[in-house]
Amino acid sequence: MERSKRKEMEFQLRRNEILHQAERIFSAKGFYNTTMAEIADASGFAIGTLYLFFESKEKLYTAMINEKLDLMYSEIRGAVNGVEKTIDKIEMLVRAHFYFVENNVDICNLLIRGEGMTLSMGNTVLRDKIIADYVSHIDFIEGIMHRGIEMKSLKVMESRIMALAILGIIRSFFYDWMLSKKETPLGDKVDPVLDIFLKGVKSEVTG
């Protein structure tokens, strides 16, 4: 028991080390420019050893993306669920997104690149998973908006449209932050994002 437990733990440790190195290299060079030999080298294993943990390069890639996506979505939802009021939830949504992005630059780079969308034509597993996760995330945000409307915190409007808008704004700031070499913390952008999303850009005079 003790014994098999340690084994299991060691197995997970090694697996994580591989995933970690894979994340680093895939992020830097993309799926197709990364070789199994590189990942093996970086993680200190022999090539054959990688295949004890993942049955193919594609499966390794898929596993990594999957686990990161799950982590991202669960962190964000956790943060959002931690507060009550709609406006606070929206703020936490933005903040949690930015927080994850700042701490997972590489993987986010890979995620927005969406390379998983064209792995071997037969394999739509990853593609489907990414889309399903995306849809369910949109649904989750839509739920927040919906309740906000009911509580009259938000104006009456299609909640899906609100969800798409806030997610788009978030992604745009992240993207810009990536390109601008991350000079200022993304966290500084939370207030402007909320301001635009909640109140729009129109001059109040002319409104």
Next chain:
Amino acid sequence: MERSKRKEMEFQLRRNEILHQAERIFSAKGFYNTTMAEIADASGFAIGTLYLFFESKEKLYTAMINEKLDLMYSEIRGAVNGVEKTIDKIEMLVRAHFYFVENNVDICNLLIRGEGMTLSMGNTVLRDKIIADYVSHIDFIEGIMHRGIEMKSLKVMESRIMALAILGIIRSFFYDWMLSKKETPLGDKVDPVLDIFLKGVKSEVTG
């Protein structure tokens, strides 16, 4: 003269045919899953002939993306420049984006995928071009916003933030439209986008 002109025209015709087929195939299968043989087949030329027009697969890909990007940006700017008032410009910006996207689904698919970002490590040409174009597009939008603020059509706020926000919202709707199998025309979303961007989502009561 006459002669060399016809030659030049023929050359461009062939080149465009290749680019057109390349766009189709690259869009469907991605850069790495597309072979030169496929493009040659589809465009009715021999493999070797492709190399008379483009010195490598990467250069061919780069040329295609480049030209499409240029086309997209110039169409959008043309539309925006065709109207006067800030609010109209913003509307045209959204409308022109959506219009281009609806008529170039494949290539847009490829663009958001951003595969060009990880071509052979040495080659940063395409990457740099994509980023430069993006930055200059943001600058262009920022200019609109800036003038809108001056004209008091828009509230006082960092114009870059406004630019990022509107672009993010646009992209989000496009992305959603792609995934939703394009059931409703993207054009229907122009008004909601403008509404959110200009007036925000907050209930006016609580505002």
Next chain:
Amino acid sequence: MERSKRKEMEFQLRRNEILHQAERIFSAKGFYNTTMAEIADASGFAIGTLYLFFESKEKLYTAMINEKLDLMYSEIRGAVNGVEKTIDKIEMLVRAHFYFVENNVDICNLLIRGEGMTLSMGNTVLRDKIIADYVSHIDFIEGIMHRGIEMKSLKVMESRIMALAILGIIRSFFYDWMLSKKETPLGDKVDPVLDIFLKGVKSEVTG
């Protein structure tokens, strides 16, 4: 026309050269100990070139066996069909078998080894072809025996049993000849084989 004809001819020449070298090496080392690189070297082509002619190592092997089998069976049947009387046909059968074997030692070595029977589990194409050919050869021989019985050249007996017997004797002599380093020509064994097959071994006194 002239042009494409020469091309076709050259193609066949190269293809045959590859098959010829493949036959040599496969015969000596077996399917699994033979590498594509070796065949490429031996036939003076690059590895990739082999794949212009055969889509996989297995397909190359299969093609070679197929063509040799077809050749063998057609040569033997041709010889047998060239004579009239049953006894002559049986003699020609033995003689043609021995003749082919003497001139195709390598490939026969491979054939009796029957390695084709366990190529990748999925692929039963070669296996099925070998069996089908064998069965149809047995049927062919059975036909000869059957007519021999009708003509009263042969005694009344199941013709299939006769066919199996003569084929077994032939193979046994070939096998022995292979092992004995081919000292005496196999052709010398035609008469003894016929003698045994036709008249048996029993002493006539005690018969």
Next chain:
Amino acid sequence: MERSKRKEMEFQLRRNEILHQAERIFSAKGFYNTTMAEIADASGFAIGTLYLFFESKEKLYTAMINEKLDLMYSEIRGAVNGVEKTIDKIEMLVRAHFYFVENNVDICNLLIRGEGMTLSMGNTVLRDKIIADYVSHIDFIEGIMHRGIEMKSLKVMESRIMALAILGIIRSFFYDWMLSKKETPLGDKVDPVLDIFLKGVKSEVTG
């Protein structure tokens, strides 16, 4: 003593279990498509344990073939030596061959496949052993024939030729029985085999 004896017995038990499973799997899939892991799994040992009994995959294969061959030859010789008269010996030879074959279909399948003939080029041990056994079996049969001739049970003829013929006929019937899915017992073929071998196929009228 007691102790070391039990050890020795256990060792043999394990070794036999491995050989038994190896026989099953090698027969089904051939030498090269069988992995040590499969044999380990099937026999309930760890991979490393197999190497305590056999120093390589090849040695394991060799051992299995060797022991089966020895068993086959000794069973056949035992049966043949159990009777006196030449004709009876020949009958027992056929019967014992068929009996072994019927009870060891898998291994016989493997034997006629002769995969052992092309193990790693350096290793001719198995090849040599198979040939030596074959030669000595032929010699044994030749001895029977020789005595039969002396006793005037068989006609005057090269005894080696007789030996080759009977062995070929036996193998041919076995081969056919394999392909025909074993519908009728091989034992039914003993009489026809003897009939042909002893008396030939020629019509007695024309003889």
Next chain:
DNA sequence: AATGAATGAGACTTCATTCAT
């Protein structure tokens, strides 16, 4: 004695690119 995770050499195959025709 027994294990089985780790190894890494080596095989097959693909495909961008070249160059003789």
Next chain:
DNA sequence: CATGAATGAAGTCTCATTCAT
């Protein structure tokens, strides 16, 4: 100009064997 057969480097994956536990 145009062709497309030929090339061969490079990548993925397998599996017999080893050795620390």
